[in-house]
Amino acid sequence: MIRFWQHITLRNRFFWWLGGLIILYTVSFFIPFLYPVAIVAMLFFAALTLVDAALLFIVKQPLSVSRRLPQVMSLHDENEVHLHITGRFPAGLRLRIIDELPQQLQKRDLELQYRLPARTSRELTYHLRPLERGAYHFGKVHIFISYLFGLAERKVSIDLEDMVKVYPSVMQMKKFELYTIRRIAHFQGMKKMRRIGHSYEFDQIKQYVPGDDVRSLNWKATGRSASLMVNHYEDEKAQQVYCLIDKSRTMKTPFDGLSLMDYAINTSLVISNIAVRKEDKAGIITFASKVNTVLRADRHAGQMRKILELLYNEKAIPEESSFEHLYYQVRRHVHVRSLLFLYTNFESYYAIERALSVLRKLNKLHLLVVVFFENEEINRYGDQDAGNTESVYLTTFAKRFTLEKQLIMQELNKYGIQTIITSPSDLTIHTINKYLELKSRGLA
Incomplete structure (x- = not known):
């Protein structure tokens, strides 16, 4: 009996009816002939609730549930999770399904409602959008079933502990792969570049x-x-393409739930895959105050798996970036002229002044493309109309900040350094365009 009550909960409908009966019972104190009606109605309601609850236990195991997860989840993409439910109850049921989601998602309001016909199987699908890389652990599936009058629910908990890893955006990698070689023109935001130079x-x-x-x-x-x-x-084949990813504090700035470093990681995965498909060699270097990881450029069958695992394990470091140390390690590990995509973020003209001498040295040895980010929120703020003195000051400051980014780009271009300045959401498209442009011009 104790176990029976542990698995029974009362639905909102029960409390609505109970509230009506309490009102009827209260009114009966002023209208005496309603008192017997209230007593009979209360007894009938109690019996109805007991019958409704008891009928839920006529089958010991009314449901079986299985959860189907993707082999890996993709960062910042909509990933499908499937619940396969098989009913063994002789009548149709109302289901309220709560899945125990990984704590990284911080999602506590996922509830699926469904009507399951008698003795049938159905598959329900919901979507998750993870914003952190790492291992995600799923817990139990709780199903609340109701039947007939819908006054009571039976709770059925099924232990379905699962783990899935969230990798950099594999979906994005596959998506852009379809539109890269000779079919770029069909994708929004991309254009096919006419060959204007010689390859080797x-x-x-x-x-x-x-x-x-x-x-x-x-x-x-x-x-x-x-x-x-x-x-x-x-096009020259077997050229080395390196993605240099800054992991310092400047890359921890959030945008749409992801840090700038995560956007750089997603784009590095896409560019590396495209490079390998075009028979170039892809490699990764990550750095902050010192170089943390170096994956030498290669194009063999297992290179993309190595890149994926390396990017999966990268974490931001709350330090200042050292471009001097990066230059030393590039000289040490990269021995032939290569195409380098440097993902970083310069917030002020002073920051580029400190790094410019090192970037010029890198550009003499290799073809360097410096990729940094616009601040879309500040740009939008600068476009607003100023209504008072304070807003005039803030709008002017925002416009100055935007102008400073353009000055940084001009300073780099003055010394022959290729640049990409973009919003985080457009990073992948602009980087692919730049890569294909350089290949078509015979510069890379």
């Missing part, structure tokens, strides 16, 4: 057609064939 690998000699680069004319072949012939080149 000769492809073939073809007859000249209008639009070909006249600097590629092959005069010897032209003399032999009596028609203009040009050399055609293809």
Whole structure:
């Protein structure tokens, strides 16, 4: 009997009816002929509730439930979780389902409601959007079932402890892979770049057609064939592409639930995958006050797995970034001219002045692309109309901050350093565009 009451809860409908009966009972003190009616109604209601609760136990195990998780979850994407429910009850049930979610999600309001027909199986789906990398542990599934009058519920708890790892955005990696090679033009925000320079690998000699680069004319072949012939080149293969990720305190700034470092990690995964697909070599270097991890560039079959595991384990470090130490380690580990994507964030002109000498040295040895971020909230604030003296001051400060970012970009460009300044949400698209642009121009 004790166990019976432990698994029974009363629904809101029960308390609504009980409230009505209490009102009827109160009124009966002033209208005496209602008193017997109130007593009979109260007894009938109590019997109805007991019958409703007892009927829920006519089947010992009314339900079986299984949870199906993806093999890995993708950071900052909508991931599907499936609950497969099989009913063994001889009649239809009303279900209220509560799944114990990982504590990282901080989600306590997930409740699924469903009507399950008699002796049938159904699959319910809900979505989760994780904002942290790491191991996520799921707990029990609690199902509250009600039947007939819907006054009482039976609680059924099923132990379905599961663990799934949340990796950098694998979904985003696959999504952008589909639109990269020769099909970039079909994706919003991307454009196909016309080849305007030479790569280093000769492809073939073809007859000249209008639009070909006249600097590629092959005069010897032209003399032999009596028609203009040009050399055609293809992208250099097996070039090294490194993503240099700043893990210092400047990259902990949040945007839409993720830190700037997480956006850089997601984009590094996408760029590395595209580089490997284009037969380049991809590598990763992370740093703060010193270089923490170095994964040498390669393109073998297991390289993307190594990159994924490395990025999965990276954590932000509350330190200042040391570009001098980064330069020393790049000189030590990267021995051939490579394409370097440096993900960092310069908040002031003073910050770029400190780092500029080192960045210029890096750019002499390699093709350096400095990627840093706009502050969208400050940009929006600067676009607002000022209504009083205080708002004039704040708006002016916001515009100055935005202008300073543009000055940083101009200073880098002055010394021949490639730059990308972007909002975090557009980081991946702009970085892919830059990579393909450099490849098409024969600079990378």
